[in-house]
Amino acid sequence: MLVEYKNVSVRYGCTDILRDISFTIEPGVSVGIVGRSGSGKSTLARLLFRAMDPDSGAVHINGIPLSHYQKNTVLRHIGAILQRSDMISGNARENIMFATHKEDLDNVPDSSIWNILDALTPSLRERLNGHGLDTLVGKHGLQLSDGQQQLICIARALVKNPEFLIVDEATASLDAETEMMVQQGIDTALSRGRSAMVIAHRLSTQRNCDRIIVLKKVSECEPEEPQIEMICNSPREAYELSPTYRRLAQLQGFRP
């Protein structure tokens, strides 16, 4: 999937959030987005799965503006792992298949779901012991921990076998121990060489990204200054060239 942001601008009220943003993500390339809180990272991601549309400019997929596609067509090929995991009432299988297109549902045997879950964590097989994927989870069933819920949501994104994966602060609401477990799941999800946009507070999440885009807050840019501070070809290059990236990395004790 070829993704192109072309002169994209987004405003909330009279505040510029994204200003004339252009970049390309070629098929198979994973891009890490780095920037301070409020710089517009999540907005970039929301545009791609059409939770919103830009005020001007356009996002193109395979050369065609997103607005020319049906929303379902786009969502079929994009998996999103976001900060808040939203479990539905129902069993584990229903929770995992929730985002899969109707026509694709029959093509996913339980064995494929287990393959995904086992690669993410051994703990879910233990937890679902007995009724397996028929185990009721969520509000009216077996209570899963926050981390296990988030892993179910990662499986939900992966079971579609999406061409493009979006990860946006997927561990931000978890405690440190749980974060490590979920982080391993995300590393697994990202290790398959598919296109991705990775937004992560913890820069180590992006260590295998092919490209790093450093985004500034519009309010911190000069009128003619581009909002994208830098596009780098590796985290190491970002560390060497981008003051913003290096400062964040040093705060985290991360050295790519």
Ligand SMILES: Nc1ncnc2c1ncn2[C@@H]1O[C@H](COP(=O)(O)OP(=O)(O)O)[C@@H](O)[C@H]1O
């Ligand atoms: N629905 C909204 N209405 C008004 N302002 C919003 C809305 N969503 C986000 N914002 C503002 O837009 C800015 C950028 O948000 P966001 O893309 O979430 O940044 P980031 O993910 O980099 O922290 C923030 O200042 C945020 O307060």
Ligand SMILES: [Mg+2]
């Ligand atoms: Mg965000």
